[in-house]
Structure formats: structure tokens, C-alpha cells
Amino acid sequence: MRRAGLALVALIALVALAAPWLAPNPPDRTFSESLYAPPTRVHLFGGGVRGPFVYQQRLLSRLERRFEDDVSRPVVLRWFTGGRFVSVPDGEGPLLLLGADARGRDIFSRLVHGARPSLALALAATLAALVLGALVGGVAGYAGGLVDDLLSRLTEFVLVLPTMYVALSLRAALPLVLSAGAVFGLLAAIFTLLGWPVVARGVRAIIASERERDYVAAGHALGAGPWRMLVRHLLPSTTGYLAVQATLLLPAFILAEATLSYVGLGFPDTVPTWGTMLQEAANVSLLGQAPWMLAPAAAIFLAVLGVNLSVQGRGRAPVQLEP
């Protein structure tokens, strides 16, 4: 189980890294003849050609969105050409492995490209939240007394706030239309602000008990300053806890991005991310006719499942309450 989870996580990371090479089409290229086109079926045998091939889709009725395979002319897939893993020659496509969206863009290509901002944001916010949480928790646990009291109260206060509403309010309080880069920084900051308290609470508890150990007294006797003591000797004892927290924060942040983008407060819709793609799938009446629009939901599920499986039975509470 755990191996399967790790493999899944590694696979998703690889897909995100190799996105430009894996995607058969540029993510924003629109195929005006393929609005809501169903996935192109890949045939392995028959057609009188060698190797996997596809049939070009012909648009029968734009209004009813009916398509037909042109079986008279099989198009053989090209491998490793033009800097792409798999593609079809220009003018004989498009190759739409997961169908097309409302503007005729390739959903598969957008999905693999969309993994990059979604995962990068979650990763950046997780790292930042871990660092901030370890620092605050470390100082609170090491200093004790009034500092500890103040920091602990602050931690508990942020902890009880319903994260989704706070993220929503903070994001909505800032200009609604921003560039993709600005949105990335902003969301990372908001997620960090919401994610650190859980980390801080645990780190504080560990450091507070670790502080009483003999090696700390020995360090002090040898003249180690408080910062050196904390950063070099005490914080390393929390690495196991931090790793567990990372596996909790990462899926939560992937989801938070998806949710905010879904409601139109995340990335601008020109940037393909899993959230902005889900937003395009929100039209209920179309979902029945174009279920492939739900592909980003499957991607999010697989990513979260991969992380959940890979930490099975590692002393991680199965609580995944905050989205």
C-alpha cells in the first residue's frame, strides 16, 4: 500500500516536471472545430497500418456537439518527434487524449501543465508553513514563560478559525484581478498564514519536553547560545513530526488552491491549474454530456490518495478535516 502511494506521488511529480514534453498540444491552443470534443480513441490493431493510430474526428453538428471518426484514413501516432512524447502530424489531428473543453483546448495537455502551478504552490506553502511553525513553536517551547504564553494563545486563536473562510476573506479583500505570479505569491502567503499553527503547537510540545534533557544542560555548560541550542540541537528532534505534518498540509493546500480557483478567487482562468479547469467543468447541464471535463477532479483525487497511502501506518492521525 505504502509503495503504491509513493509510486503514485513520484509519478505525478514526474508528470508535472515533464509536462511540456508529455503534452501533445500547447495548453492554450484552441481547436475551433473541436469544442467539447470527446477523447480521441487510440486504436492498437487494424486499419492496415503499423503501430497505434487514431482516426481524425469530424464535426457533424456544432449545435448537438456530435462528432464522428473518419475511419477511411487512420493517422499513425508519432513518437519522440518535435520535442513531444507523442503527437500527430499537423493538420491530421488534433490528438485529444482526454477530450476538449468549451473552447476546444486539449484537456490532457492542460491537465499535465496545470499540475505545475497547483503542485508548486502547495509545495511552497507547505515548506513556508513548516519553517514558520517550527520557528514559532521552537521559540515558544524553548523560551517558556510569558513568550510561550503569548505565542501559544496566538497559535490557538488562529487554529480555531475556519480556514476556508479566512482564506476566502483574505483573498477577497485584495484586488480581484491579479497576474498569475502575484496570485501565486499571495495564495502561498495566505496558505502559510493558515497552516503554521498546527505545526507550531506540536513543535512547541516536543521542544518543551526536550529542553529538560541532559544534553541541553551540557550544551549550556559548554557555552552554546540559545539560538545555536535551538536551531542546531533542539529543532532536529522534530524532523519526524515535521515530515508527518508536511503530508497533512500538502493535500490540504492542493485542495485549497482548487477550491479558491473553483470559486473564481484563485488563479486567473488564462492559467491552466487543476482548480481553474474544475471551474470550467462547473456547468451542470454540460457535465452529463462531457464527463471528461471532470479529469482534474480525478487528478486531485489521485494526488491526495497518493500522499495518504504513502504515509499509511506511520503514526499519522487519519484526520483530514480541514479542506
Place this chain on the structure above:
Amino acid sequence: MTAFVARRLLFAVALVFVVSSVALLLTRLAPGDVTAELGPFAAPEEIARARARLDLDRSPLEQWALWLVRAGRFDFGDSFLYGRPVRGLVADAAGNTAILAVVALAVATALGIPLGIVSGSRRGAAAAIIRSVSLVCLSLPPLLTSLLLVFVAATTRWLPAGGMTSVETLDGGWGTWLADVAIHLPLPALALALPIAATFERLQAQSIAEALQQPCVTAATARGVAPREIIVRHAWRVSLRPICGVYGIAIGALLSGSFVVEFVTAWPGLGRLMYEALRARDIYLVAGCAAMGGLVLAAGMMIGDLLLAIADPRVREQESL
């Protein structure tokens, strides 16, 4: 007991005060204001009149003080978007969210706890299946479950895919309204309940497995108490503590989750109202929603603590209830 309640009430008041004040000031300091809703061709006098009505022509601090004084008299201002007092709007929306959240919590409890007892106390195929299903559900947050259920509802037409009532039953009486809500409720409630049910199942399974290792269980077995009796009467009672603890957190999850579910399934609850208010910068509506959210949160935490005290006499001693 009174000291505990008093402390909690004080905390609730502080939470509502801080949350709503921050929401008000944040919305006020955000770029743009609600008069943009009048459209680009609104006359300057009209905009000025609207701004004066919402106290937007005063300084932020002045507006905050005015709002606080009026809020003390339970007057939370008017919503510009709806042209109605905020109090009624928020109360209606909170009621709708409460229906959704209470049903979802009940469903999650009814599913998660018994299944957790089974999978935690037994071995074999049934336990393995329950465990795998809940692992899948844990990876399906409300955003995905609601989208999935809406998709299923839209293709099979078993249930209405969104909303809380239909237009046709608008003039019906109480009975028709209730029946209509009952048809619309299962989808969002299930979407909200599934991930929480999975969490309950995992926690219950873990804690009952731990409880079965306790010496008191061994002693009961030695005295010849039947296995079913041990699980239901003794081990379950011991295992309840973490479950009750998680109810307090579950309130936050319900609030956050219900926002997403309300958004996807068009349920007219607090989350949707707050979202609309935030987007339009409808300042008093934002503050009203935030105050209500803080109140619900404080109440939820208090209920969680009380449950914990009922289940575990040791906590009762500590908290001096």
C-alpha cells in the same frame, strides 16, 4: 460548571467581536466598494447617496465604531446587494446551513461510528473493505464529492442536482416546502458527510482497537463476559474520548466544507451568502456573516467540550464542571 460556561461565553463574545470587526475593516480597506454594483452609468449623486447610506463617506474607524454601537442593539445594518436588513438575511442563510450541517453530521455519525467499531474490532474481508472504502473517501474532499454527486444526479436524474427548493413549489404550504427540501437535501448532505464519516470511521477503528488492548477488557474476558457485550458496553465507552474530541474540530470542517458544497450545489446557505457579500464588498453583510460564523464556531467548540465531559469522567474532574 458555571465557571466553565462563563469562560466559554466570554470566549464566544470575544471571538464574534474580533472576527466581525476584522471582516468589517478588511472589507472597508479593500480596493473598490459595493457601489460598483450600480453599474458604470450610475450618476455621481446616486453613488454618493449610496455611499452615505452605508457610512462609506466616514473614516473606517468611525464607521467601525458606529457599527459596533448599532450591533449592540442587534441592528447589523442593511445589505446593499439585497436591500434588506443583514439580520434577516444572515439568519435565513444560517438556518439553511444548519439544516445541511446537522443532517450531514448525523449521517457521518450513523455511518462512521458503527463501521469503525466493526473494522476496529474484527479481522477479515468486511474490515478490509470498510478500511479501503474509507481510505478512498478520505482522499475525496467535499469539493470532489459534491462535483461527483452532482454529475451522477445530472446523468441519472434520480435527484435534483442543485438548489434547496424548486420554483414549482414556491406557493405551496408548509408540507410541500418540507417535502421539496427533503428531496434536495440528500445530495449536498451526503457530499458533506462522506469525508467526515471516513474520518470518524478511521478514528473509531483506531481507538476501539486500542481500547481492546486495555487490562479492563482482558479482565472482563477472563470473567466470561460475551465478546459482543465487551465491545458494546466496555470497549466502546473507553474508546469514545478521541471521538468526542474530534466533534469539536468537526464543526470547523463542517463550516469550511459546507461552503464548498453550498457553492457547487447552489444551496442558499451562509457560505454562499458570504461569498457573494465578499465579492461585491457588501460591507455590512460581510460583517454579519462573519459574526454568525464566529458564533457557530464558538457554540460548536462548547458542544464538543460538553460531549467530552459527558463521555469521560476524568475530563469532568479536570475542567471542574
